[in-house]
Amino acid sequence: MAEMAELTRSNDVAPGVTPQSAVRSPIPRVRMTGIGLQIPVGLRYDEWEKTGRQLSGIADSSAWWLGDWLVFGKTNYSDRYQLAIQNAGLRYQTLRNYAWVARRFEMSRRRPKLTFKHHTEVASLPFQEQDRLLDQAEQEMWTTKQLRNAVAQCHSTQSERPVHANSRIDVPKNRVGKWREAADRVGVDFDQWVLTMLDRAATEVLVPDYADHGAELHV
Numbered sequence: 251m252a253e254m255a256e257l258t259r260s261n262d263v264a265p266g267v268t269p270q271s272a273v274r275s276p277i278p279r280v281r282m283t284g285i286g287l288q289i290p291v292g293l294r295y296d297e298w299e300k301t302g303r304q305l306s307g308i309a310d311s312s313a314w315w316l317g318d319w320l321v322f323g324k325t326n327y328s329d330r331y332q333l334a335i336q337n338a339g340l341r342y343q344t345l346r347n348y349a350w351v352a353r354r355f356e357m358s359r360r361r362p363k364l365t366f367k368h369h370t371e372v373a374s375l376p377f378q379e380q381d382r383l384l385d386q387a388e389q390e391m392w393t394t395k396q397l398r399n400a401v402a403q404c405h406s407t408q409s410e411r412p413v414h415a416n417s418r419i420d421v422p423k424n425r426v427g428k429w430r431e432a433a434d435r436v437g438v439d440f441d442q443w444v445l446t447m448l449d450r451a452a453t454e455v456l457v458p459d460y461a462d463h464g465a466e467l468h469v
Contacts, residue, residue, distance in 0.1 A: 287301075310365050310367075318352050320335070321352050350434075354380075355373070365394065368384065371398050376439065
């Protein structure tokens with residue numbers, strides 16, 4: 251951050267949002283620089299606390315911003331977006347999780363009252379299950395730990411347990427990436443998507459055997 255900005259105690263600032271009018275103020279407050287905060291001597295407790303909330307909101311929002319930025323670059327500049335990441339001084343590995351979560355949640359499905367970490371906890375679930383748990387987390391004001399426990403409980407109560415095949419299949423990495431992208435687009439967990447597609451292929455081959463059983467697959 252080349253130039254210093256100031257955090258104010260404006261009542262018009264929404265959580266996680268720092269408009270230009272709120273960042274610059276003629277009244278000296280806590281000042282943000284590229285290497286730290288300049289906190290004035292004698293800063294009142296309520297101002298110090300408010301500063302913490304603003305900084306927390308900025309940090310949480312920045313995860314969404316960076317994720318959306320990377321998704322846009324991947325979609326529109328697939329041949330150059332990694333170079334842009336390097337030029338911006340960002341690490342791709344650090345952003346991968348941001349981009350994955352951003353891709354899993356369209357803007358209309360994001361909950362302003364919940365943190366980015368809340369969304370991360372449920373990102374691997376099908377969309378309907380994501381919404382159900384986020385609704386409950388929002389209504390009951392769950393912490394990320396409480397939401398994580400709910401996700402774990404959801405998995406543990408599933409009646410079907412995975413059965414490991416006796417043989418191992420070596421799959422080229424480029425195909426796995428393609429499959430993961432397809433699973434993300436339909437909002438299904440990757441493992442579940444693979445099993446569903448294999449079941450569908452088997453059913454198509456064994457149509458006479460399954461026709462009487464009314465087999466039904468959903469993706």
